[in-house]
Amino acid sequence: MTVYFIGAGPGDPDLITVKGRRLIESCKVCLYAGSLVPEAVVAFAPLGARVLDTAAMTLDQTHHEMVAADRRGEDVARVHSGDPSLYGAIAEQIRRLKADGIAYEIVPGVSAYAAAAAAMGQELTVPEIAQSLVLTRMSMQSTSMPPGETLDNFGKSGATLIIHLAIRNMREIERQLLPHYGADCPVVVAYRVGWPDQAIIRATLTTIRQKVRQAKITRTALIFVGPGMAAPQDFVDSALYDASRPHLLRPVAGIDLVEDHNT
Numbered sequence: 435m436t437v438y439f440i441g442a443g444p445g446d447p448d449l450i451t452v453k454g455r456r457l458i459e460s461c462k463v464c465l466y467a468g469s470l471v472p473e474a475v476v477a478f479a480p481l482g483a484r485v486l487d488t489a490a491m492t493l494d495q496t497h498h499e500m501v502a503a504d505r506r507g508e509d510v511a512r513v514h515s516g517d518p519s520l521y522g523a524i525a526e527q528i529r530r531l532k533a534d535g536i537a538y539e540i541v542p543g544v545s546a547y548a549a550a551a552a553a554m555g556q557e558l559t560v561p562e563i564a565q566s567l568v569l570t571r572m573s574m575q576s577t578s579m580p581p582g583e584t585l586d587n588f589g590k591s592g593a594t595l596i597i598h599l600a601i602r603n604m605r606e607i608e609r610q611l612l613p614h615y616g617a618d619c620p621v622v623v624a625y626r627v628g629w630p631d632q633a634i635i636r637a638t639l640t641t642i643r644q645k646v647r648q649a650k651i652t653r654t655a656l657i658f659v660g661p662g663m664a665a666p667q668d669f670v671d672s673a674l675y676d677a678s679r680p681h682l683l684r685p686v687a688g689i690d691l692v693e694d695h696n697t
Contacts, residue, residue: 437500437510437531439524441517441543442466445628447474449544454513457541461511463503465496470515470654472629479511497530504536517545520569521598547596550624550656553634556665558594564662566593572600572607589614594660601655604643611659615639620664625655636663 438457443449450458458464458478466476468487479485484503488496496512503510514522518540531538547569551558559565568588573579588595589611600607601623611619621642625633637645639659646655 435504435507435509435537437503437512437527437536437538438541439518439522439527439538440511440513440541441519441522441545442471442475442513442515443544443628444516444546444549445470445472445626445632446549447472449549449628450475451541451543454541454543457509458511458513460509462506462508463499463510464513465499465510466513467515471513476511476513493526493530497527500527500531500536501534504534514543515546517543520545521571546624546627546656547658550622550627550634550658553624553627553632554622554665558658558662560662561670564594564660566591568593568595569598570595571598572603585610586614592660594658594662597657597659600657601646601651601653604646604657607657607659608639608643612639615659615661619659619661622658622663623651623655624658625649625651627656 438461440454440457441451442454455478458476459480462480462483464476464479464483464485465488466485467489469489476485484499486499500510500512512524512527514524516522518524519542524540528538547558547567558567568591570583570585570588571579572585585595585597585607592614595611597607617638617640619639621637621639623635623637623642623646625631625635633649633651635642635645635649635651
């Protein structure tokens with residue numbers, strides 16, 4: 435048997451990959467994080483499958499289910515929100531599977547930050563304005579951050595920051611990033627991306643906290659900080675399709691391709 439760590443996407447059941455859905459449809463055991471994965475996703479499980487919401491379960495309990503499935507020779511769909519490689523807490527699960535000699539496979543999914551950009555209707559990497567993304571989080575009550583991985587350090591780069599698991603710490607985000615980005619830096623909070631109650635809130639570094647408070651958002655949100663979040667219109671075109679810049683798949687502008695092939 436195999437344990438499949440499946441990225442279900444951010445919430446919209448249509449955003450799961452074809453491979454992910456196919457595996458859920460074929461696995462006799464389905465474990466899913468019910469607080470983040472909608473039931474519509476695991477509704478693809480076959481009739482009679484063992485489908486368990488792991489939101490209230492411990493690591494030992496979920497692993498016990500995998501071991502029991504292994505003994506029965508039944509594949510397991512371990513369904514996580516977004517993409518399981520990003521804050522998916524799969525590393526500790528994989529460590530235990532390896533120790534027990536149980537096969538596993540990771541099936542990528544649509545990350546929440548990508549779905550949020552789609553909901554905003556904009557590109558995150560704007561030429562000469564924003565070309566780098568930093569995906570990070572804050573410690574708060576969860577596991578500690580490694581030394582050096584601080585908002586202050588990341589803020590020095592001026593890159594677009596995408597901050598997970600920090601919506602209750604907006605005051606500290608403002609304090610640490612204000613010296614690097616300035617009061618008028620655009621900020622976007624994306625709440626429950628892909629769900630029916632999705633919300634996109636736009637403000638600045640010094641006004642976003644009040645808007646988040648008014649919207650009563652306390653969880654399941656991403657925070658985007660950086661100049662590129664203003665959805666600017668005054669920027670240079672990318673060189674990718676620039677006719678004056680030839681590359682391997684596009685010859686120098688002005689050359690007749692038919693004549694060129696006949697020479």
